Amino acid sequence: MPTRLFPTTRSTAATAPGALPLLGHAPAFVHRPLDFVAGLAAHGDLVRIRLGPLDAYVACHPELVRRLLADHRTYDKGGLVLDEAREVLGDGLAxxxxxxxxxxRRMLQTAFHPDRLPDHAAMMAEEIAGTTAPWRHGDTVDVPAAMHRLATAVTARCLVAAPERAGSLPVHASMAAVTRGVARRGMMPLPGADRLPTPGNRRFRRARQDLREVTRRLIAHYRADASDHRDLLSVLLGARDEDGQGLSDAEIHDHVVTFLLAGTETTAATLSWAWALLAANPAVRDRLHTELDTVLDGRPARHEDLPSLPLTARIVSETLRLYPPVWILSRTVTTDTELGGHHLPAGATVLFSPYLLHRRADLFPCPDRFDPDRWLTTAHPAAGTYIPFGLGARRCIGDTFGTTEAALAIATIAARWTVTPTPGRPVRPTRGSSLAPRPFTATLARRSR
Known part of the structure; x- marks a missing residue:
């Protein structure tokens, strides 16, 4: 943990260099966001940036991020990134x-209780096996698209497990369009740009309306049925608060859309990056194959296999460190306060970046190297240093759900297939608020054990 001493006097955070007239740091933030944000740590623990007419503060030190996330009333959900996400997710848990x-949180906690995880994992395993069953030796696949289809199938199944669910969640294309729209808006600091009649904005609005209609039909069907299907939607409908009140249809809609988008996009991005990283590190991939051959012997992975697959789990952790799907988030300051000795006025936006923290050499030696074995000695990193799922009371409620799904998918696929990205085409990240890779292709080769 860095031990830099925070100033004890009330001061204003330094502004990052390189601001342009009128535009500020917006061009760098939009066109090379990862490099720009990761480089801010060199200018202080709390750095001020200008995004067109807007000012924001970036917390670059893990202790400041820990304080930021621990005090969720002073630093409430909102700001540049989350305000755009709220347009789609409403007042969902995220x-x-x-x-x-x-x-x-209390009403939804039951849905993610550890006792339910084996049931969820069984559904995950079925969908992973079913989605990959059509694969053939020598096929060339668009990896991010394939992982998005897989994650969509898993999330939809765990959300809506009713027997008649087939065809009730035609949301793959809608979720992709909505995700692109949120990512674009989160990285576009120009007020009013999201209301322009552009093709992208029109696709975003249509997709958002499609999601609303699908969830409306699902809620109506489940309320009429009144059965417990042991899925997430049944939990939402049966949840009660301390006064015995349930969730309204509007609240359930927001949670359903949140689960659909968060559960799909984060896992799809993690799996896509994992295949690229494993291909670039054949020694790790060989060790993974050995682990899987020993435990699975070619069959799909099950929940009870996970304790015997420690390298698989470390690969998930290391992929999330290098490429946290939600790489930048924002908070709104609700009252005048100080952070790290610097004054923050009410209404200010504070940004923090898991990507920035995960790439700090003082926290993770050789931070750009894919090294799953670093987690043999870093099993419990200090608070604020490793935050792919956030921290504190607002930590992602589905963190274990997501890592379980990722581990089952990697184990099941790698036990049977070698995924080799097309040579000569580097895998690069998209420019958006979600850290997914750009489309890339890979060849599938069936493994012989």
């Missing part, structure tokens, strides 16, 4: 303000 979060 975006609702502190005033309603505790009630929502």
């Amino acid at each position: 975006t609702c303000p502190a005033a309603t979060h505790r009630r929502q």
Whole structure:
């Protein structure tokens, strides 16, 4: 953990260099966001940036991020990135303000109780096996698209497990369009740009409306059925607060869309990066194959296999460190306060970046190297240093759900297939608020054990 001493006097955070007239740091933030944000740590623990007419502060030190996430009333959900996500997710658990979060979290906690995980994992395993069953030796696949289809199938199954669910969640294309729209808006600091009649904005609005209609039909069907299908939607409909009140249809809609988008996009991105990283590190891939051959002997992975697959788990952790799917987030300051000795006025936007923290050499030696074995000695990193799922009361409620899905998918696929990206085409990240790779192709080769 860095031990830089924070100033004890009330001061204003330094502004990052390189701001342009009128535009500020917006060009760098939009066109090379990862390099720009990761480089801010060299200019201080709390750095001020200008995004067109807007000012924002970036917390670059893990202790400041820990304080930021521990005090979710002073630093409430909102700001540049989350305000755009709220347009789609409403007041779902990922975006609702502190005033309603505790009630929502308690009501939804049952859905992700450890006792339910084996049931979820069984559904995950079925969908992973079914989605990859059509694969053939020598096929060339668009890896991010294939992983998005897989993650969509898993999330939809765990959300809606009713027997008649087939065809009830035609949301793959809609989720992709909505995700692109949120990512574009989160990285576009120009007020009013999201209201222009561009093709992208029109696709975004249509996709958002499609998601609303699908969830409306699902909620109506489940309320009429009144059965417990042991899925997430049944939990949402049966949840009650301390006063015995349930969730409204509008609240359930927001949670359904949040689960669909968050559960799909984060896992699809993690799996896509994992195949690229394993291909670039054949020694790690060979060790993974050995582990899987020993434990699985070619069959799909099950929940009870996971304790015997420690390297698989470390690969998931290391992929999330290098490429955290949600790489930048924002908070809104609700009252005048100080952070790291610097004054922050009410209404200010504070940004923090898991990508920035995960790439700090003082926290993770050789930070750009894919090294799953670093987690043999870093099993419990200090608070604020490793935050792919956030921290504190607002930590992602589905963190274990997501890592379980990723581990089952990697184990099941790698036990049967070698995924080799097309040579000569480097895998690069998209420019957006979600850290997914750009489309890339790979060849599938069936493994012989």
